[in-house]
Amino acid sequence: MMQQFYPQVPHSYRYELNKDMHLSAAHFIPHEQAGACQQMHGHTYFINITIAGDKLDELGFLIDFKRIKDVVHKRYDHTLLNDHPEYKDVHPTTERVAEQIWTAVQTELQKQANKPNCLQVVVRETPTSYVIYRPKPEELV
Ligand SMILES: Nc1nc2c(c(=O)[nH]1)N=C([C@H](O)[C@H](O)COP(=O)(O)OP(=O)(O)OP(=O)(O)O)CN2
Numbered sequence: 001m002m003q004q005f006y007p008q009v010p011h012s013y014r015y016e017l018n019k020d021m022h023l024s025a026a027h028f029i030p031h032e033q034a035g036a037c038q039q040m041h042g043h044t045y046f047i048n049i050t051i052a053g054d055k056l057d058e059l060g061f062l063i064d065f066k067r068i069k070d071v072v073h074k075r076y077d078h079t080l081l082n083d084h085p086e087y088k089d090v091h092p093t094t095e096r097v098a099e100q101i102w103t104a105v106q107t108e109l110q111k112q113a114n115k116p117n118c119l120q121v122v123v124r125e126t127p128t129s130y131v132i133y134r135p136k137p138e139e140l141v
């Protein structure tokens with residue numbers, strides 16, 4: 001679904017899981033230097049999330065794929081990104097969207113006993129523009 005682009009993140013964990021999803025959302029960048037992006041418009045965001053860990057849960061999952069989708073898709077699909085509290089003080093740029101998705105996913109992962117880590121979030125906003133967000137090592141468990 002990410003259409004030919006799957007960036008690899010180096011790590012030494014035993015297991016790596018990837019979840020692709022896409023969602024439709026609107027946004028605007030309320031800054032005079034944002035040009036046409038100051039006007040509200042929509043995107044189909046293509047998202048790839050990489051999760052890794054050394055331990056599985058009792059089902060044999062790093063984490064259920066469905067939970068990853070719920071954390072991101074249920075929250076943002078068919079919404080105006082600017083309406084979410086996480087974009088009260090920062091603009092919903094592709095960079096910020098990737099960062100916020102990492103924060104939401106990592107928070108969910110840390111509720112699990114096996115504590116996997118989210119190593120990478122890729123957000124493609126348009127056919128020609130995408131961002132990769134990777135946490136600093138000290139942000140991982
Ligand atoms: N670093 C960033 N630059 C831009 C962002 C962003 O989030 N981070 N966002 C925009 C706009 O919101 C726009 O939706 C996307 O811009 P762009 O890729 O330039 O869109 P085009 O489809 O016009 O791209 P072309 O390759 O020129 O067709 C702008 N910049």
Ligand SMILES: [Zn+2]
Binds near residue numbers: 027041042
């Ligand atoms: Zn846009």
